[in-house]
Amino acid sequence: MNATLANYISENMNSILETWKQLMEEEEDGKFFQIMSDSMIDSTAREFGDLMIVSLTENDKDFTKQIEDFSVKISRHGWSISFVMKAMTNFTEAIYHNMEQSGFLNNSNSASYIRLMNKWLTPLNHSIVEAYSKTWERTVQLQKMALQELSASLIPVFDKISVMPLVGTIDTERAKLIMENLLQGVVKHRSEVVLLDITGVPVVDTMVAHHIIQAADAVRLVGAKCMLVGIRPEIAQTIVALGINLNDFTTTSTLQRGMEQALAITKRQIVEVEEE
Known part of the structure; x- marks a missing residue:
């Protein structure tokens, strides 16, 4: 079932991304989202989608390394932790929406896939938030040290x-x-x-x-x-x-x-x- 879900996300990534973008533009932080270039939005969202697929198919070592790399990238974009959490929540909603619209979910399998999604996405989101928080804290600390060095000389x-x-x-x-x-x-x-x-x-x-x-x-x-x-x-x-x-x-x-x-x-x- 993991492989089936991973294949579905991979094959329908374009439509999932379109739904996700619409959800993000409706958020209160939509203006911030709108000033980003389309290429940056697309590449970041696709990388998150790929990360979801990896979490279903690869080993823990590869997955942990990719989470760390992804967290560094989005921290450099200046995204707040609340914005990151909204983005991940909306991506999940976009997957559900497209699965329902395409008929991938039906009365016979919806309960099983929903349980799988919840079991899979909750630890994935927690891992990304934790890694992102650590990356952001390191970035802020380095900026603070640089500011101290530059602005306190006589x-x-x-x-x-x-x-x-x-x-x-x-x-x-x-x-x-x-x-x-x-x-x-x-x-x-x-x-x-x-x-x-x-x-x-x-x-x-x-x-x-x-x-x-x-x-x-x-x-x-x-x-x-x-x-x-x-x-x-x-x-x-x-x-x-x-x-x-x-x-x-x-x-x-x-x-x-x-x-x-x-x-x-x-x-x-x-x-x-x-x-x-």
């Missing part, structure tokens, strides 16, 4: 003046890294003024503000002054609404203005030189 731009550009969400782990790099950089570069640039920070809430205030206090303890630059209008409104006290900070809306003030603090300024 850059000397002038003698005694350094800038630390902050990018992305600041959590407790990143805040610790920022603090360490900030203090080490201040001592290493002998900075007197440090500009924390939050232009690339999407949200400044109470926790983020607390981390920034802690960083500024630490900088003062090593003999430097900390300025907060890159405060966008929406960030300023949030800070005021939350009642966050930044009175001890020199703040500016742009890095350029912050640099002008930093130069003034260190008794320097930028002047234009007239051409002779």
